[in-house]
Structure formats: structure tokens, C-alpha cells
Amino acid sequence: MPDVIPLRLEHAPSFRDCLDAVARESLMLGQSGAPSLERVQAFVADNVAAGHPAFVAWDGHQVLGWADAIPLWADGLRHRAQFGMGVRREWRGRGLGQRLGEAVIAAAHAQGDITRIDLEVRADNGPAIRLYERLGFVLEGRRAKGLCHRGVFFETVEMGLLL
Template sequence: MIIVRAIREEDIPAFREVLDSVARERRYLALVEAPPLESAKAFVGAVIKAGHAQFVAVDEARIVGWCDALPGDAAAGTAHIGRLGTGVHRDYRRQGIGRRLLEATIAKSRERGLEKIELTVYASNVPAISLYQKLGFVEEGRKKRGRFLDGFYDDVLLMALDLRNKG
């Protein structure tokens, strides 16, 4: 049984592993490998301490997916917006895990008073775009030919979910 729950300090190495495996697919994320463990520990440790929305999907002891929406910087005027990132290990896709992770992240973001969740997604990433649309995200813009990797150009879509007065 797959459980979706808030990330904990002890999950960080396994979270980094699944992030790394999705990054190394080189198709979906802006990263092509995960940051070093020490950076991941510092970054996620700060997220946990701040109580931001970061969820993991757990199969027995293995972390198989994650989703987070991390607010911007109050000093820069972006603390009302969460920036979303997500991924599910390729062996676990199409089982409803991505949707569960997103729903948990959206609910917590709303609870914490965020007004909006933003994300970027490559235009070729049909599964992710379909999931985001199902959960109410709309396209706000498009960076044409925003990535050139492994011989292919891709557009970068900007999508957002307005959290005000809903749910």
C-alpha cells in the first residue's frame, strides 16, 4: 500500500534518490541529477522546519514520489506564491500517486494561506500537463524554445492554480 504523508528528516536520502532517478531521465525536470546529499539535507531540513508543503509517497520503506510547493521570499514580494515541483518514480506511474501527492500539497498550501501555486512544465510533458489541468491549473504563458537538451527544443509552459476563495 502506498502512503502519502509529509516528508520527515529521515526520508531525505531516499527522497534524493527518487529525485535523482527522475532527473536522470532528462525529460521532465529542470535538473539532470539531484543535488549532493548534504545540500538536499540542508534544503529539505529548512523546508521541514518552516512547515512548508512537501509530501512523499512511500511504498514500505521506499520513497517513490514527492510533491512540494515552496513559497517565495517575503522581502521580494513573492511569499504569497508557492512554486510546485513533483515526480513519481517511473515504475510507479499511472497508479494515482501523482494525483494524491498534488492534492495533499494543494490542500496544505491553501491551509497555510498561499494565494497561488505556480509551476513550469515542458510542453512535451503531456502526462504532467494533463494532471495539472485536471486539478485546475491553467496556462499563464509560454517560453518558446525554452530548453534545448539532447538535440531537442522544448517550450516551457507557465501554469498556475489560484487558491483564493475556492475549496
């Protein structure tokens, strides 16, 4: 089984590949492809330096999935972290999502400054919503036209986990 380990700078190219594959295939993220490698490297470097909760499922060669909870930047919102995750399609249904989510939540607890984790998910994304409920997230609201891919709008739901 792959390890679930903190995201490191050396993971950036494979993390980008994984993000790109999941974004393109699932259309469940707020993006339909990954940003440039330079932007992903900057994102990883910033979050590693800041010690934000960010983990990857790593088989020693490639990133198979990720999860992170990145605090919002404004001083009045820094106690809130935005959760995101994805697992390569061929690796789903084996508990990696659960392990990644648990690792991020434990790190957010340990970090101390994060008092809530927020997320937004497509309302038709049953596997993700079931996983989030198992991780302790609760439904907080619904957003019509929350996401738009290729000209098609999707309802999203907002979920939160108080630490």
C-alpha cells in the first residue's frame, strides 16, 4: 500500500501530474487542468515553508493522491482552512481518500491555529460527500451555480468541520 506522507518540494512535478489527471478526468475540482509547473512548485514551496497541512499518497515514484487544508490569507480568516483532495482514478476505493483526509485533519489539529476546515463540493459528487461525512464534515449550505465547467453549471454544497 502507498504511504501517506507530508507533501515535499520534490513531489511537485508528480503532484502536478496527479492534479491534472484528476481535474481533467473528473471535472469535480474548481479547475479543469493543473496550473503550470512553476505555479505548482511555488504553491508547494509556500505551503511547505508555512507548515500548512498537506499530504500525498506516494508509492516511492509517483503521487497517487493528495489532500490539503490551506488557511485563508486575510488576518480575520486565517483560522479557516480550505480543504481540497483527489485520488487518481485507478487508486480509488481502497481507502486512500480516508487516510489522506485523516492525516490532514490530524495535522490541522496539531497546528493549533486552524479552528475550522471548509470545503465546497459538487452536489452530485456522492463518493466525496460520503467520505467527508465519514471524516466528520457537516453540511452547511447549498450554492446554485457554484461551479461551471464547459458552460454547464453545477450546484455545490458547502461543508465544514469545527476543530
